[in-house]
Amino acid sequence: MKTLKALLFCSTISTAVLAQNCPDNFLGTKTLYPTPHEKYAPVPAGYSPVFINHVGRHGARHLTKEVKIAYAYQLLQKADSAGALTEKGQLLKTMILRLEKVEGVDTKSISDEGRTELQDIARRMYAQNKNVFANTVNLNVGITKEIRTKQSADAFLGGLKDGLKSQPTINQYNDDTNLRFYDTAPAYKAFEEAGPYSPIMEALEKSEHITDVNKALANRIFKADFTAKRSAQQLDKFTSDVFGFTTIVYSLKSEIARAGFNTEELNFKSFFTCDELYHLGQVDVADDFYKKGPGMDLNGIQVRIAVPLLINFIKTTDEFIAGGKYTAQLRFAHAETIIPFSALLGIEAANKSTKDLTRINKDWQAAQVAPLSSNIQWILYKKANSSDYLVKILLNEKEARIAGLKTATYPYYKWGDLKAFYTKKLNDYGVKMDDDMNKYLKEIAQK
Template sequence: MKKLHFLLALAIGAGTLTASAIDPTATDYTFIECQGSAIPYPDRNVEGLAYPDSLAPVYLNHVGRHGARFLSSSKYTNSLLRSLHKADSLRTITPMGRELIKVCDLVVARTAGRWGALDSLGMAEQRAIASRAFMAFKPLFDNTKINAIASYVPRCVMSMDEFTHQLTRLNNKVEIYMSSGRQNSPLVRPWTDDEAYKAFMASEEWHKVYDDYVDSHVPVTVAERALGKNYPFNGDEARDISQAIYKVLAGCAAMSIDIDLQKYFTKAEINSLWSVENLHHYLTHSASTLSSAPPELASRLLSELIATLDSAVEGKNPYSVMLRFGHAETMMPLLALIHVPGCYYMTNYFDTVGLHWRDFYVVPMASNLQMILFRSESGKYYLRVDLNEQPVPLIPGRQTIYIPWATAREYLNRCLPIQYQN
């Protein structure tokens, strides 16, 4: 009997090893994490922003993504509904497909023409971040001046409005100067005019990497379970429908629509679908071996962050806080350009990206980078960098959180292309 148990254990172990060896790059993230960049902002508390008594905050740079929003367009909802209604008319639709029709109808009704707009959850996220910054760095929000800019996109403007409105509720002895519009695009929407980036996006190299990955990783089983195996899929239609199902359902939590993702995907399926979207974000807006164009989109923004910190050290910056509100596409290049841990990964094996670069960590809704300048009792200045309100080491290979400004400045300046260095 013992020998039988031993042989069974060996067989089970061998089966496990074989399964993992089939695809060692497969991920096993939770259903919540697999919402990807549509995941709502993580829970935070003000205690996580505490700093030593020997340091006093003197200046804060904040770069943030807009908060949770309705789906950015009706593209996926409409295409999915067309396929579902076709399956219904052909009588191939499954119970899961009928449930998806209800979900899509709910999304359309909840959105009611507000595609891409900030929703109540996104407003609350921005107010909460503002409140924690106020509580953690109170001297910066009392009888001081604050400058805030936003992309021209309404959800970014409203994110700025919610953030600054909360600050004035907490202390109206602060002057806030706000600006939104296309004049801010060089800082928060640089991809619209950058020629090097446009050339990269038009190139075949990244498209081939991505398309090959889509072909091998999008599970058609999701579409088949919704529309039925007898549905007359054409070409890549099953893959497209599986991706549309993922895009719609993954975006529901950001709209405060409660969906049990486990009713529609296996864990392996949602991990595969997430990895496809994750790779797209990585290839088009982070650092990779294919091109330096995506991270260098943030060059002007980083140069401005350095300059405003310099002026704060020199006592020439009229503002105690400067806020900038943009998009996930604003954040990803910046975080990659300065090599924030978990936001920078270089490889020629693109099937490993999901193991090391995860959009749900890099750019959840309302993601933000804060650079806090402190002055010590001796008069020396230090910089702390927070990603999503969590202090992170700035310089690769070092675990130091509080870095002398001269050292931090030298490092940040070296991250810039030569034409932007100063």
């Protein structure tokens, strides 16, 4: 029996090592921004781009908290002191210490990869819309309280300036109401903690065998007696932290090299099997889908929470048409901004609700909706010598179709039609364009 157990243990370790060659489809919203290779539809005759309304997620980033604060770090230290680490456990401890060195003082900041992502998006924006930036350029730039959004704005502006003939005028301001709406509404916070999706998530964790994944990882890292003393919640938290380390290193290639390591020396994937990474990824995506995306109800609080941003997009577009001074409205925020906003807009790749767990990752793919540096752009086009405007909506620089809104010139929508479509949606929610959005966020409740 002991021999059999030893063989099984060795087999588990061997399989975990093979995880180094697993596909990276478990990354979800931690996926690096994919460079688009789009061939855009021709602009209707007589129209030219005149204004850009944009919101983007921050770029690829460092961890949002120090490594040593993580539960996994602390548990490994405790196990090491007790002599309870396996050989794999010692390797994990070493890797985490390397990651701590890589992170340095840069937690909460974007990485070199993130800066490059944003600079490239801005360069492509300029290249596709040179007419917008042909004359004096005035930019209105919204950020949130998080430093990574200011860093993202700076990186984006750096890329945009590469094409400009003169320095732009930039007004930068904090806008947590329109960009961090999910932080402001008490009813949404309660929904996030325990919404109607909770039974579905519990069922998913069972079908994805997350408890078994947690135990398998712990058994590779800790000796049996130590693992036996940990609660199910503690093992789950440990796995969550290690999985988080696994996903973050993709964003830190330059920083890893600068710290004197190669990526193989921080290959946290090697502690999991391919199946385990897949199971963890499924649960991670579902969590985003139900708490931030279309979830069980496209008109649920998790989508309606983005109403302030939609109103802001409509108002700033109207302000430009009325003779406003800004060439472009640029905003830099978070995945929690992009996911509900794309659903609220009715973008077909981002707006499908379901209670069927098998449909998530088919109808809604986190890596396509909200990868790092994800963005939504409204490109406004004006017909020469007229007051006619068209709008094209882009999700991650791909032309988007709006569910329920017809157009004879897809992907270009008449501005009047688009505005009327969204105004009706707001009215159906009981919201008016001039409502106090801070009050709305405090009073919003799930229907």
